[in-house]
Amino acid sequence: MLRRFVTGAVVAVALSVAACGAQSPTETSAPADNGKRDVKIGAVTIVSHPSLDLVYEGIVEGLAEAGYTEGDNLTIDLQNPQGDQATLVNIANTYASSDNDLFVAIATPPAQALAQVEQKRPIVFASVTDPVAAGLVESMEAPGGNVTGTSDQLPTDQQLAVIKDILPDVMTVGIVYSSAEVNAQVQAERAIEAGSELGIEVKTATVTNSSEVQQAAESLDVDAYFVLVDNTVVSAIESMIQVAEANGRLLVTSDADSVERGAAAALATDYKAQGIQTAGIIVDILEGGDPATTPVQLQEGLELAVNPEAAERMGVEIPGTVVEQAAKTY
Structure with missing residues (x-):
């Protein structure tokens, strides 16, 4: 008999952002008219397909709902290597030398590529099935580094x-x-x-x-x-x-x-809802949350x-x- 599957949100992520010259998300530009400071985000997906596109759409929508709007106080750059690993590595390296406040990785390979080259500024992932096995976090409950996000782990x-x-x-x-x-x-x-x-x-x-x-x-x-x-x-x-x-x-x-x-x-999974959920984590971190102690979250329903x-x-x-x-x- 089929039944709706519901999980609780899991976990935490901690991040120490301001070391070795990396700019802390709390130390950037002056606030916009709505009280939100200007923010620059570097985002990368792995390939184009509807589910991942919906994740990104949900992230942008969720950020806007929280007062971070593209063209106003938010600059977000989305890169897509279309599945090519060499291109993905180049994107990650370029982002590591950028002045972005935070990075968003949609799917496991982009999260791994970014985590290899950026250990200070926050990285928030979405659609990572097993972030522990992928080496992105120490545990779902306590990520222990600068990486956290949402998992699309399914039963x-x-x-x-x-x-x-x-x-x-x-x-x-x-x-x-x-x-x-x-x-x-x-x-x-x-x-x-x-x-x-x-x-x-x-x-x-x-x-x-x-x-x-x-x-x-x-x-x-x-x-x-x-x-x-x-x-x-x-x-x-x-x-x-x-x-x-x-x-x-x-x-x-x-x-x-x-x-x-x-x-x-x-x-x-409802992938747009997962994107909106991911945006909530991004906002928490932009407004002072520590990725090392911020929960990695599972989507609540299927x-x-x-x-x-x-x-x-x-x-x-x-x-x-x-x-x-x-x-x-x-």
């Missing part, structure tokens, strides 16, 4: 249970994931464990870039496919959809945007999204009991 057992609710006789599930993203590797390991408990064999295939996704999916002989929170694979979701339809296999994902694009279902017509193209009928529980139907 893999409940996601696989969605597949079983749609296909009760499912025996094998295939996962294509990026070997270059530590968050994807962690999720794949959890999926294998969760699948074992549900009587599902999880088979995996790895890729290094989005152009390999279709071939990797075709290599898996499975009853259904499951896409993790994996930026490389999500950016090529059309390839996964094509393989699923061609082989008559169910495709379930971890983001609602992919369901709108043609996947059958997802138990997913929603089920379904696309019955997409499922039909995969030769699958989503049961009415599942459709009834969906927050979004495409």
